Amino acid sequence: MDGKAPLEVIASSLRRERARTGLSLTEVAKRAGVAKSTLSQLESGTGNPSVETLWALCVALDIQFGQLVDPPKPRVQVIRANEGPAVYTEHGDYSATLVASCPPNTRRDVYRIVVAPGPGRNSDPHMPGVVEHVVLSTGRALVGPTDDPVELRPGDYIAYPGDLPHTFQALEPGTTAVLLSEYS
Amino acid sequence: MDGKAPLEVIASSLRRERARTGLSLTEVAKRAGVAKSTLSQLESGTGNPSVETLWALCVALDIQFGQLVDPPKPRVQVIRANEGPAVYTEHGDYSATLVASCPPNTRRDVYRIVVAPGPGRNSDPHMPGVVEHVVLSTGRALVGPTDDPVELRPGDYIAYPGDLPHTFQALEPGTTAVLLSEYS
DNA sequence: TCCAACCGTTCGACTTGACGAACAAGTCGC
C-alpha cells in the first residue's frame, strides 16, 4: 500500500495481463461484458473504474483482484546461517531468524528456527488469516495447534492456522526447521 | 476468484475491518476523505464503489487492497517425508515434493527437494515475476543464478529471480532443502 | 484494387456514484 497512484498501476497491470493472455482489447472487453471504450480508457490510465467493472475484467483475464495493484520486484539475496536478525526466548532454547522479510508489501515471512528440547514454545494467536507452514529440517518436534500438535520428523511438512494458539516443541537436540508465516 | 458477488464481500470486509480498528463510520469516512453517506452505502452493500474510493478507505483502514475481496480459509495439513506429489529428473538425482500447493489462488508453492551430488539441475526461466527462496536443510550446495551461483551450507538462505536461468547443484550426498517459489 | 474484418481510439447520451445537507436515534452533562 504505497503512495503510488492506483489508477496508473491498474492501467499498466491491465495492459500487462492482457498481453500475457495474447487477447485483443476488443476480445477482453467482450468476454468481460464491458464496453471496449471503457477498457481503452482504463488501459490509458484515464478514468476511475468501479469495482464491478474491475471484477469483470479480472474474471475475463483469470487473475486475482489484488494482482492489479501489487507490482513485482526481484533480486538475489543471501543470508548466512549465523547472520540475519534473530529473536530468542528468555531461556535461549528457541531462536528464529528472519531470512525473507516483507519487502515491504508482500504477505509472508520466512524464518529459520532452531529449538532445543524442552517444554516447547507456545505462541499466542497472531492476526486473523495468518497461516504458518513448517518443514522440519533436522531433529524431531511436536508442532501445530496447542490442543492437537503433530509429531514431525525430518522432511515432514505441516500447515496450520496462525490465529489459533500453536506450539513448537523440540524432541531432540539440534532440531531445526523452516517456518513460512503467511498473511492472508 | 469465486463466483461470489464482490460487492457483498467488500461490504462485509469494510464492516469487519472498521470494527477491528474500533473507529466510527464518521471517523473512517473523514480520514479517508469520502462522504460518510458513501461509506454507509458501501457497508450496506448498496452501490458500486470506484477504485479511488476503495483505495482511500484501504489507506484509512491500513489494509491491503486485495484484503477487501479475498476471504480467509485455514486448516491443518500434514504431509509426511515420503508422501506428496513428487517430480524426479530422468537420472533420479533430483526430486522435488510439493508440500503446499496453490489453494488454488495463492501465489506460492513450497517444495522439499532432495538432490544427489553431480552436475546439478539447471532450470529454465519461469514466468516473469517469480522469486525463489531456498533454505538449505542438510548437505552443501551451489544455488542461484546459473552465471553466479552461491555455495550454501546448512541453515543458509538465498533468494533469486526465478525468471532467470538458475541452478541447484549438490556438493554432498544427502543434500536437502526447502524451496519457496513465489509468484508476483 | 476493392471490400471486409479486425484493431484501438474518440465522441455524445445516458446512467450512476459521490457529495453534502437534513434526518432520526442514542449518549453525556447540567
Next chain:
DNA sequence: GCGACTTGTTCGTCAAGTCGAACGGTTGGA
C-alpha cells in the same frame, strides 16, 4: 427535562463512469 454532542441513515444535486456508435488505421483475401 433540556440542549449539545455523538452515532448511522436517507434524500436531492452534480459530477463522472459506462455505454454504443462512428472514426481512422491496418491486415488479408477475392
